[in-house]
Amino acid sequence: MRAVVIGGGVAGLAAAYELVHGGHEVALFEAGPVWGGQVRTFEIGGGRIESFYHHLFRSDTEIVALIEELRLGPDLEWIDSNVGMHADGRNYPFVGPLDLLRFDRVSPLTRLRLGLTALWLRRVSDWRRYEGQRASAWITSRVGREGYRRVWGPLLRAKFGAYAEDVSMVWFWGKIYLRFASREGGLFAKEQLGYLRGSFGRLVDALVAAIRAGGAEAEHGVAVERIDVAGGRVRGVTLAGGRVVPAEVVIATVPSPLFARLLPELPELDARYSELLGSVRYQWATVLVLALDRPLSGIYWLTMTDDDCPFVVAVEQTNFVPPERYGGQHVVYFSRYADPGDPIAEQDVEEVLDEYEPFIRRINPAFERGWVTGRWLFKDRAGQPIVHMRYHETIPPHRAPAAGLYLANTTQIYPEDRGQNYSIRMGRRVARLALADAERVRRRGSPAPTLP
Ligand SMILES: Cc1cc2nc3c(=O)[nH]c(=O)nc-3n(C[C@H](O)[C@H](O)[C@H](O)COP(=O)(O)OP(=O)(O)OC[C@H]3O[C@@H](n4cnc5c(N)ncnc54)[C@H](O)[C@@H]3O)c2cc1C
Incomplete structure (x- = not known):
């Protein structure tokens, strides 16, 4: 069977890897100049680092299994988590329950309510009970306005900005449940975060190498221009430049609006599917990355x-892994999720640094421009789908409305928050789904249903 995979982020790489393993003829195309999508890397001081900060949780078992499978296991490090909150000019460590009890920005009663609510959430494994509920309302009812405004509200704002109030309780459950459930030793155990020595770019490279070793064509810098469909079946893709690549199966891992653009006849094929693709709203992910000649704070995730x-999290990579990996420089990401209309969409690195500078000084009042040895600005317009209260009703199925055509992108990760682990799981699952469908057609001579 000949298959085309569109997109060389981890979902596309995992799908292509699975298909190659099954002995199929695969062609993988990535439009960007490098592999990896949201996990793409660059260099600081001779060390490789992600353009957008990345770590793993203990619950990320699919990616850990893949790392082992590709023989990178010995380089997967588990490091004690070092997170905190910045409020009114102070940095508060927030590593364990005792830190919560010391968080004097809220009353002792609110601290107790916050702790009890986290304990409660980690015991509830059935997320369906939170379907259709707003996280903001649920949290406020459990921890009060003060706890919401000072502690969990900012966490929601950090990801969803202006949409924070409308975020689904299922998303919030996932954040708390999956993080605490993965701690060995329960709530009082220290959280550990995973990192691949040398960056997650090494996993990306290992996947590309394995895909090519299996005989597949894998090219970056090559965009798919359209998905070719005829008689209700996918026939292949046309690349920018006009090359036609025939295929019985096409798996697209691109964001939903791009998928709709690759298939202009979609509204005629299935108006409902087209509507679902159009209904997703993304926040832009933006990060200003600074290399510094000294540390900014003592906290990894602030x-x-x-x-x-103007930024919602400061992620100091070198409070996670040592600065020696980046030629002795200290690296900090300043992250902001933004609406498409936000000025940052048009701004350059200098403009963003000018805007952020006084706020960076709140983290460390001694900070000066003279500390900065390197600066970068990265943006991704499909950074984070907004998981609103009725989100589950708007998720498009993996089987797209032409036989042999599949979609596997971050909007379909649910109820978990999007992450490499789930993109890899989805890429592999959708590849297996495509193979099972193809096998059914071969055996019975009947096409698979277009929707599950
Ligand atoms: C700021 C940020 C922080 C994150 N932090 C973490 C973290 O700590 N831990 C974690 O596990 N995950 C994290 N993630 C999430 C993780 O990076 C994503 O879940 C995952 O990388 C998504 O992979 P994907 O393949 O689904 O999508 P993408 O990486 O977006 O890949 C899609 C690819 O399709 C390509 N493409 C688009 N159009 C075409 C076309 N026409 N032809 C060919 N190719 C095309 C794109 O160039 C892109 O490379 C983070 C993400 C962001 C944005």
């Missing part, structure tokens, strides 16, 4: 809770 702060 959530900014002040309302006026």
Whole structure:
């Protein structure tokens, strides 16, 4: 069977890897100049680092299994988590329950309510009970307005900005449940975060190498221009430049609006599917990355809770792994999820640094421009789908409305928050689904249903 996979992020790489394993003829095309999509990397001080900060949780078992499978297991490090909150000019460590009890920005009663609510959530494994509920309303009812405004509200704002109030309780459950459930030793155990020595770019490279070793064509810098469909079946793809690549199976891992653009006849094929693709709203992910000649703070992951702060998290990579990996430089990401209309969509690195500088000084009042040895700005317009209250009703099925055509992108990760683990799981599952469908057609001579 001949298959085309569109997109060389981890979902596309995992799908192509699975198909190659099954002995099929595969062609994988990535439009960007490098592999990896949202996990793409660059260099600082001779060390490789992700353009967008990345770590793993203990619950990320699919990616860990793949890392082992590709013989990178010995380089997967588990490091004690070092997270905190910034409020009113102070950095508060937030590593364990005792830190919560010391968080004097809220009353002792609110601290107790926050702790009890986290304990409660980690015991509830059935997320369906939260379907259709707003996280903001649920949290406020359990921890009060103060706890929401000072602690969990900022965490929601950090990801969803103006849409924070409308975020589904299922998303919030996933954040708490999956993080605590993965701690060995329960709530009082220290959280550990995973990192691949040398960056997750090594996993991306290993996947590309395995795909090519299996005989597949794998090219980056080559965009698919359209998906070719005739008689209700996918026939292949046409690349920018006009080359036609015939295929019985096409798996697209691109964001939903791009998928719709690759298949202009979609509204005629299935108006409902087309509507579902159109209904997703994404926040842009933006990060300003600074290399510094000294540390900024002592915390890896610092959530900014002040309302006026233009970035929502400061991620100091070198409080996670040592600065020696980046030629002795200290690396900090300043992250902001933004609406498509946000000025940052048009701004350059200097403009963003100018805007962020006074707020960086709130983290460390001694900070000066002279500390900065390198600066970069990265943006991804499909950074985070907005998981609103009725989100589950809007998720498009993997089987797209032409036999042999599949979609596997971050909008379909649910109820978990999007992450490499789930993109890999989805890529592999959708490849297996495509193979099972093809096998059914071969055996019975009847086409698979277009929708599950
Ligand atoms: C700021 C940020 C922080 C994150 N932090 C973490 C973390 O700590 N841990 C974690 O596990 N995950 C994290 N993630 C999530 C993780 O990176 C994603 O879940 C995962 O990388 C998504 O992979 P994907 O293949 O589904 O999509 P993508 O990576 O978006 O891949 C899609 C690919 O399709 C390509 N493409 C688009 N159009 C075409 C076309 N016409 N032809 C060919 N190719 C095309 C794109 O160039 C892109 O490379 C983070 C993401 C962001 C944005």
